[in-house]
Amino acid sequence: MGVFSSQPEQPQVMTTSPVKPKVIIVGAGIFGLSTAYYLAEDGYNITIFDQHAYDSGDGYKLNPGSTAASVDENKIFRASYGDELHYQRLAYEAREIWKKWSAELGDGKELFVESGMLRVQHSTQLDALECQTLANMKAEGLRDTQYVLTNEEDVRRATKNGWAHKLLKFAIPDGKDVTFEAVLDSTAGYVYPSKACAYLADKLRKKGAEFIEGPDKGVFVSFQVEGSGPSRRITGIVTKDGNEHFADLVIMACGSATPMLVPEVSRVLEATAGSVITIHLPPREEAPQLWDKYSQEQWPVIIGHDPDPEGRTVGSRSIYSFPRTEDGLIKIGYRVTKYTNYVKLPEFSRPISVPLRPGLDDTSIPLKSIEGIKTFVSTFLPDLAALPVAVTRLCFYTDSVDNSFLIDYLPDYNDSLFICTGGSGHGAKFTPILGKHVRDVVQKKPKTDLTYRWRWRPELPLGNGLEEGPDGPRTLDKQKRASPEDLKRAGW
Known part of the structure; x- marks a missing residue:
């Protein structure tokens, strides 16, 4: 030590950083x-x-x-979470980083697309969940990012801010020219x-x-x-x-x-499956109007909620669709029912729901999902009803x-x-x-x-469907599954 220094040698102080696990x-x-x-x-x-x-x-x-x-x-x-303000704030915290990541990628390689999302109600009125969402948006100074279809001031702002073309009206079937109420969220969209x-x-x-x-x-x-x-x-x-x-x-x-x-x-925790279909648009040169209409610039994410038997709207009971991809694919998801797949495993004293084994289990989606998606398409995307379903998928989530x-x-x-x-x-x-x-x-x-x-919380009573168990109505073995022929028929 000090070999190359003309200064008096100083005592060495050893410092060590803690080793991370x-x-x-x-x-x-x-x-x-x-x-x-x-x-x-x-x-x-x-x-x-x-x-x-x-x-x-x-x-x-x-x-x-x-x-x-x-x-x-x-x-x-x-970021629409009803009274769950903590998740609303977390979503907006994430949103800023999504935008930063897209900017880092550059060359138009987006990870987050601000297409807007149209939250379509199940009636002509805003439900309690939507009212609470708007109240929380207002409390956080974000109400001006939300546009209510029947609010004249909101429609004027949407026109001024370039969002009016996505504030869409949809007729309620058999509703005698009555339309669904809807809210357009200009901060929403989709990620990759x-x-x-x-x-x-x-x-x-x-x-x-x-x-x-x-x-x-x-x-x-x-x-x-x-x-x-x-x-x-x-x-x-x-x-x-x-x-x-x-x-x-x-x-x-x-x-x-x-x-x-x-x-x-x-x-x-429980493994549950949502149902997903993908519709392929005809080649761009054959249907340029569809490619333009369902582009992210012209079309929002659409989410429609189904009420439960008591008439309340439950956030997870929904059907949703996206703008088309660059390849002309339009994805539609069905989560009105999230299906379970119970099996008996050697290590467990009771059956549990597990994801399907890739490439081994039947991944065809239930006909119940197809019927629900068919109704959604006929109401919100009618010009896609005659197109064949290109891909179906069971997407497994982890419900708590x-x-x-x-x-x-x-x-x-x-x-x-x-x-x-x-x-x-x-x-x-x-x-x-x-x-x-x-x-x-x-x-x-x-x-x-x-x-x-997010804590470990085994003391909570079973809910969110986990209380049903293997005898519940959502198990895949109780569902009639859609065959390829079911998906080839005109109008499905």
């Missing part, structure tokens, strides 16, 4: 990648596992065998989840995160457990190829597969008992096992910001109003 994250979807990104940003040593070979040339490309919710062409971005996952994965690789993916080396089989009783800890995982992987913390972000991989959470996420340490493992899932069909919009709040929970920062709602 080694973290294994099982699941390379939205929850896993967002969490990994923020932990890696903070210096954690991250290894991510997934059964799908997303690190191959195909990346996060949607294919007919995939039931993962994170792998999808598009997902709705909205598959592209966002690929974007985050690239960022993570540049930060030094390791990806282990594929049908053998990336498949979680079991935990490695050290000790027993109060001293029990998870020290890593074993994958299908027999390899052992060690870590200080294991985060399970496995979406709809989480309940079957972590039995303790199967009481409060109260629709809030489950993001917390699992008790009895001495802070070595962490759960990060429970998207309930509304997690994708939070991709850019979710991991920031997950990191706060991992680091045991004081609970906020938001993260308190």
Whole structure:
């Protein structure tokens, strides 16, 4: 020391930075990648596992065998949450980063499209949920971003601000020229989840995160457990190829597969499937008017809610559609009923709902979904009714008992096992910001109003359909499924 210095040698003060834990994250979807990104940003040593070979040339490309919710062409971005102001604020926090990411990509490679969203009511009146949404928008100074169809002042503002062409009127069937009430949200639109996952994965690789993916080396089989009783800890995982992987913390972000991989959470989480169809427009040169009409510049996301038997509108009981993609595809989703798939697994004392096995199980959607979509199309998209259905898909979500996420340490493992899932069909919009709040929970920062709602909460009564169990009416084995012939018939 001091060999090259003419100054008197000074005493050396040794400083060391605390070594960040080694973290294994099982699941390379939205929850896993967002969490990994923020932990890696903070210096954690991250290894991510997934059964799908997303690190191959195909990346996060949607294919007919995939039931993962994170792998999808598009997902709705909205901040309309009724009285759940915490999710409204989180959505707008995410929105700013979505816009930043799109700007970073440049060359028109958007991750977030501000097409607007038309929230169509089930009657001529605004329901209680919509009134509460508008009240919260007003409280946050955002009421001027919302346009009510029958509000003359809102229509004038929509015209002035260039949104009037998306403030659409739709006749109520057999309603004698009466139209549905609707609200256009100019801050809403849609995001590209598959592209966002690929974007985050690239960022993570540049930060030094390791990806282990594929049908053998990336498949979680079991935990490695050290000790027993109060001293029990998870020290890593074993994958299908027999390899052992060690870590200080294991985060399970496995979406709809989480309940079957972590039995303790199967009481409060459930795999459920929404139904999705895709309609392919005729070639642009054959139907230029349709390509123009359903472009993101001319057409909004449309979401229509079905009331429950008591006449209330339930946020998850909906049918929705998107503007066309660059390839002329229009996606329509049906979540009036989210189906369950109960099976009896050896490790469980009772049947649980699990996602379908890609490429092995029947992924045809129930006829009930087709009939609901048919009604939606005839009402809101009638010029698409004669076009054939190009693709159908069952998209598996992870429902929680109260629709809030489950993001917390699992008790009895001495802070070595962490759960990060429970998207309930509304997690994708939070991709850019979710991991920031997950990191706060991992680091045991004081609970906020938001993260308190994500806590481990087995004390809550079963709800959101989880109380039905395998004898409920939504199980896939009770549904008549649509055949290819059903989808080829004129008007379906």
